[in-house]
Amino acid sequence: MLIQFYNVSKIYPNGVKALDDVSLKIDRGEFVFLMGPSGAGKSTLIKMLFREEKPTRGQIFIASRSIVRMKRKEIPALRRSMGIVFQDFKLLENKTVYENVAFAMEVVGAKPNDIKYRVPELLKMVGLKGKEKCFPGELSGGEQQRVGIARALANQPMVLIADEPTGNLDVDTSCEIMELLYDINRRGTTVIMATHARELVRNAHKRVIILEKGKVVGDYPNGEFLA
Numbered sequence: 597m598l599i600q601f602y603n604v605s606k607i608y609p610n611g612v613k614a615l616d617d618v619s620l621k622i623d624r625g626e627f628v629f630l631m632g633p634s635g636a637g638k639s640t641l642i643k644m645l646f647r648e649e650k651p652t653r654g655q656i657f658i659a660s661r662s663i664v665r666m667k668r669k670e671i672p673a674l675r676r677s678m679g680i681v682f683q684d685f686k687l688l689e690n691k692t693v694y695e696n697v698a699f700a701m702e703v704v705g706a707k708p709n710d711i712k713y714r715v716p717e718l719l720k721m722v723g724l725k726g727k728e729k730c731f732p733g734e735l736s737g738g739e740q741q742r743v744g745i746a747r748a749l750a751n752q753p754m755v756l757i758a759d760e761p762t763g764n765l766d767v768d769t770s771c772e773i774m775e776l777l778y779d780i781n782r783r784g785t786t787v788i789m790a791t792h793a794r795e796l797v798r799n800a801h802k803r804v805i806i807l808e809k810g811k812v813v814g815d816y817p818n819g820e821f822l823a
């Protein structure tokens with residue numbers, strides 16, 4: 597089991613209960629959609645995974661390690677084991693496509709030779725061969741998100757977390773990005789994706805967890821959401 601939540605609640609200092617007694621398990625290799633209206637607690641759940649927030653109550657294990665008891669100095673390693681993809685891409689505008697991906701490896705101290713080998717491989721995998729020298733501003737939204745995905749995968753994370761990755765993309769481009777995420781999942785990376793895109797989720801036939809007011813109100817196995 598890769599991720600385990602046991603009776604997790606999160607009450608923010610202002611008194612808002614963002615998660616209310618959430619228990620769930622996610623296995624290695626799964627593709628999981630996280631759905632639910634705005635304010636349901638999706639972002640809070642995601643932030644717990646990389647210890648940006650700590651639960652108020654309950655336990656969370658990632659690869660059998662308690663992230664509640666985790667020491668501060670262990671947090672960077674936890675975060676390196678996760679790749680994160682954002683709705684608004686969060687690329688460095690003054691760096692090229694190549695440099696954006698290489699930078700993610702440089703900051704964790706990867707060897708120059710590994711970077712030189714891995715970055716072109718990643719860019720090819722996400723379909724950006726030939727765009728290495730472009731700046732983000734010269735790319736379409738879909739291409740920018742491909743850079744975001746390549747960067748998230750740079751350090752071979754055990755889980756890829758995507759928070760509304762298609763939120764700024766049109767329908768056709770969203771479908772292309774989904775195909776890429778399914779491909780990454782088929783190659784073995786666990787994927788957790790928060791989204792509002794109901795149509796896209798319906799067509800995916802993947803597991804769907806639905807949050808409402810901080811509670812898990814539905815957990816549908818592959819293919820059973822609106823089956």
Ligand code: ADP
Pocket residue numbers: 631632633634792794806808813814820821822823
């Ligand atoms: P909305 O945008 O209408 O709030 P979301 O997609 O954000 O909807 O939230 C998920 C909603 O889907 C929840 O209201 C949940 O109750 C509902 N739901 C529950 N079961 C199913 C199902 N099998 N298929 C589709 N929707 C479901």
Ligand code: ADP
Pocket residue numbers: 608609610612613614632633634635636637638639640641
């Ligand atoms: P979602 O991602 O599903 O929209 P969030 O996890 O962002 O939901 O938010 C869940 C609830 O927690 C909301 O009521 C939100 O206003 C509140 N919330 C989120 N972050 C904070 C914070 N840092 N401090 C206080 N309240 C917060």
